[in-house]
Amino acid sequence: TSNVTTARDNAPLLPKVKNIIAIASGKGGVGKSTTSSNLAVALANTGTKVGLIDADISGPSIPTMFNVEAEQPGVKQIDGKNVIIPIEQYGVKLMSIGFLTPADSAVVWRGPMASSALKQFIGDVEWGELDYLLIDLPPGTSDIHLTMVQTIPVTGAVIVTTPQKVALADATKGLSMFKQPQINVPVLGVVENMAYFTPEELPDNKYYLFGKEGGQKLAEKFGVPFLGEIPIVQTIRESGDIGYPAVMREGVSQEAFSLVAENVAR
Numbered sequence: 662t663s664n665v666t667t668a669r670d671n672a673p674l675l676p677k678v679k680n681i682i683a684i685a686s687g688k689g690g691v692g693k694s695t696t697s698s699n700l701a702v703a704l705a706n707t708g709t710k711v712g713l714i715d716a717d718i719s720g721p722s723i724p725t726m727f728n729v730e731a732e733q734p735g736v737k738q739i740d741g742k743n744v745i746i747p748i749e750q751y752g753v754k755l756m757s758i759g760f761l762t763p764a765d766s767a768v769v770w771r772g773p774m775a776s777s778a779l780k781q782f783i784g785d786v787e788w789g790e791l792d793y794l795l796i797d798l799p800p801g802t803s804d805i806h807l808t809m810v811q812t813i814p815v816t817g818a819v820i821v822t823t824p825q826k827v828a829l830a831d832a833t834k835g836l837s838m839f840k841q842p843q844i845n846v847p848v849l850g851v852v853e854n855m856a857y858f859t860p861e862e863l864p865d866n867k868y869y870l871f872g873k874e875g876g877q878k879l880a881e882k883f884g885v886p887f888l889g890e891i892p893i894v895q896t897i898r899e900s901g902d903i904g905y906p907a908v909m910r911e912g913v914s915q916e917a918f919s920l921v922a923e924n925v926a927r
């Protein structure tokens with residue numbers, strides 16, 4: 662409806678942030694947080710200032726993926742206002758609900774509470790100057806998405822999907838959502854994760870376990886850029902688990918995520 666005001670109509674929050682990029686997926690488990698964390702580090706490695714908000718309030722995985730699960734953000738007073746100091750790791754400033762709740766507790770929040778957590782991550786955190794602030798959204802479409810676009814001027818959205826039919830169906834919905842007039846966020850493009858598998862002993866073979874080129878076709882269908890494909894690599898999974906993003910190790914994962922970062926920065 663036309664009476665919804667978006668952040669672009671109001672005085673800007675985060676005036677020192679040049680680009681705000683939402684990372685979204687239709688389905689869970691397609692590698693949205695893996696992509697967010699590797700993309701953040703890849704962008705930081707090009708010498709830009711990067712922040713990452715984990716807005717996946719009920720399933721925050723960024724603290725694990727950056728090996729900062731035990732960290733707690735500090736608070737300081739700036740101009741008489743309490744502000745939260747983000748955790749910094751691998752050159753990326755981080756904020757996650759995971760820093761504020763005990764590790765094993767389940768966060769069962771109603772939409773408005775989750776939305777106010779996101780608002781706090783945007784308004785009450787000392788982000789400083791950033792070239793990129795990435796927002797790792799929850800899967801699907803939710804209150805959080807609406808809160809985000811009504812709170813800050815989002816530069817664009819990156820859609821992560823696997824080539825599998827069910828993932829693509831959900832990614833299509835996600836993509837359409839960003840194009841709706843009330844959301845109206847430019848889609849920067851599609852990342853196809855888990856695109857294929859190459860066994861070490863058969864380096865010239867590609868096995869398309871989840872189907873072939875589904876992400877590419879989705880991008881074509883919507884007329885948005887294809888940002889790159891990420892193969893299934895054991896190191897990517899292991900690196901996520903130990904909290905040392907795969908893009909920091911030389912090899913195919915580094916190449917793949919760096920290319921996505923280049924395309925996003927374009």
Ligand code: ADP
Nearest residue numbers: 689690691692693694695892893894897898901
């Ligand atoms: P989402 O954020 O979409 O729920 P995650 O990023 O948490 O998904 O990824 C789900 C699981 O798949 C994680 O265990 C992650 O390590 C693994 N994973 C993601 N992408 C890849 C990949 N390209 N190769 C291997 N494992 C991957």
